[in-house]
Amino acid sequence: MKKEILTIIILIIIWIPYNLSAQERWNLEFRSGASFSTENFRNTDMQTGFGFECTIAYRFMPHLAVYAGWGWNKFSADNSFAGANMDFEETGYTFGFQFVHPISETSLSYLIRAGGIFNHIEVENADGQIISDSGHGIGWQIDAGIVIPIFDRLHLMPGVRYRSLYRDIEISNQITSVKLNYVSVGLGLAMSF
Template sequence: MARTPGVGCADRVLSHAASWFSFRAHLLHPIGESKLHYLLEGGGIANHIEIENKEGDIINDSGHGLGWQVGAGLGVSLSDRFRITPSIRYRTLSRDFDITKVKTEVDLNYLSVGLGFNWLF
C-alpha cells in the first residue's frame, strides 16, 4: 500500500493510501543482433484511494475503479537463458470522493519503476 506524508487540514493531519492490481500486455522485441530488447507495454489498473486521519483510521474510501498504464523498458540478455529488464510505467486513475457532502474528483497520476528478471526455459 502506497502512502503519502501527512498534510495539514484545519485541526487534523490527513494522509492517503492506495492499493492496486494491474494487468498489461507487453511486446519485447530484439534490437538487431545485440543482446538488447526493447519493451513496450500497456494495460489497466484496478485501484482505490483511502484517506486516513493522524490516528491511522480510514475516514474516506473512493472504492475500486479502473485506470490505465503505459510503459517502456530495455531488456538486457546476460546469458542465453537469463535476462533483466528495467522499466518505467505511467499510471493514472480518476476517482470521486464525497468530502463534506461535496463530490470531488481526485486524479492519481504517478510513475513507477520496475526491474524484471526473466529465466527462459
C-alpha cells in the same frame, strides 16, 4: 468484478504447470520502484511514492503477450484536502498487452506495455486507520523498458511507467473528485518458463 478477475488470475496460475514447454511462453515478474506525481493531487503536494507489483504474462505470438497482476503504491502528504499527515494508497489489478523485441545484435530487448488498471485509493491517517476508500475503478497505464538477461531464464527489467486513475473520495460527507497521475521508475526481476 473483483472476484471474477481474481478467479481468472488463479485459474491461469493453476493452468501453468500443465502447459509448461521449452518455448518459455510464461513470464513472472516482481517490480518495485519510486513514483512521482505529475500534477497537484487536489491541492495536495504529494511526496515521492513507493510501490511494488507482481505480474504474470503469457506470450501468444513471437513478440506479443497478455499480462495481469496486482500492485500497491503509497504516497504521503504533510497537508492535504483530507487533513494533515495523510497517506494515499493505490492498490488493485493491472492487465494489458506487452511487446518485447530484441535490439539488433545485442542480448538486450526493449519492452512496451499498454493496458488498464482496476484500482482504488485508500486514504489513511497518521495512525494507519482508513478514513476513506474510493472503491475500484478503471484507469490506464503505459510502460517502456529494457530486458536484460542475467541467466538463462532470469531477466532484469528496468523501466518507466505512466499511470492515470480518476476516482471520487468521500471525506466528512463531502465527495471530492481526484485524479492520480504519476510516473514510476522501477526495476523488475522476471523469470521465464
